Amino acid sequence: MSIKQLKPDLWRLDVRVWKSGKQYRQRQTLQGGKKAAEALYAELLKELREQAKNGPRSLTVTTFKDIIEYYLERNPVDKDSSFYFDRLKNDLGGIRIDDIRERFDRYLLLLRRTKAKNTDHFLSNSTINRFIAWSKAAVNCAVRAGLIEKNPLQHFQKLPSRARDRMLSDDEKKKLLEAVQREAPQIYPIVLFSLLVPCRRGELTTLKRTDYNMVTNTIHIPAERTKMKRACIKPVPDCLVDYMRSVPVESEYLFYRRDWRGRYLPIGDFRGAWKKCLESAGILNYRFHDQRRVAYTDLLLAGNAPHIVMQVSGHATDMSKVYFGRNELLAAKSLHFGSKPYTSTVHLEAVTA
DSSP, X not given: OOEEEEETTEEEEEEEEEETTEXXXXXXXXXXXXXXXXXXXXXXXXXXXXXXXXXXXXOOOOBHHHHHXXXXXXXXXXXXXXXXXXXXXXXXXXXXXXXXXXHHHHHHHHHHTOBOTTTOSBOOHHHHHHHHHHHHHHHHHHHHTTSSSSOTTXXXXXXXXXXXXXXXXXXXXXXXXXXXXXXXGGGHHHXXXXXXXXXXXXXXXXXXXXXXXTTTTEEEEOGGGSTTSOXXXXXXXXXXXXXXXXXXXXXXXXXXXXXXXXXXXXXXXXXXXXXXXXXXXXXXXXXXXXXXXXXXXXXXXXXXXXXXXXXXXXOSSOOIIIIIHHOHHHHHHHOOOOOOTTOOOOOHHHHHO
């Protein structure tokens, strides 16, 4: 049995069956406990033995759409990732496997000339890299299953990209919160919370009123509503305790809005209000997801241990060296100089004398 533990709740399964000198193989990763990994291993082993017994799969794939659908049947993806698969099926779904390499090269050139609808900017290299990564993952899945001989996309490399490192100064934070209170007060609680506690937008907009625990003053996010499919507990800052405890019972959601009829509705997609607030505050090149990085870094600067901040943020890996180290100003300000005998105040007169 080949089950390797990559992280406390992440497992890699490598299942192999040999028959008549031919190897049948399946490799998958699983988020969960050891028993779930063993159960999945047994299921894959049974499937491979059946495949070895009956010969090659009767399932055939002829188009790129067939490969994507085969992958999605065996690897459920989150809502954000499904966007890329839907786009790939619409744009390249009808292409035959024999022609996909040439067409994919032209497709990447087209993506680099495409502008995002919400920003009117050209797609970033990071976004294009996701199209490449998901395409290669789908084709690799078909290769492992024996549906095709080799991956025609294996030689496509990711484009050079740089992780975002946009931070907010204390003055910008103040201006942002003032603009939100002035332009869109209905989103002020969710903006303030995301500025103090590292979260994803999707986690916050789906929070139910019952997810808040008044006794422990924490918010529990179930595993099915997190990107990593792992439950997470968020602390509630003191400045938001009164808000959390005063959410009306008529509201199902923790962060809500009211329509013109007075009905309580989920906060929903507030990108328009967010953009208006940024323009009012005069803040450029800043996204709502950047709040997560700002909150993460501020918690580190406050003296919290990196592993504790990682647990609260819901990251799968320790991001302290990434978030904290990328902002040179914060790193420089957090550096402490020890007491040295030659340390003294230098006056301008002494230097120019």
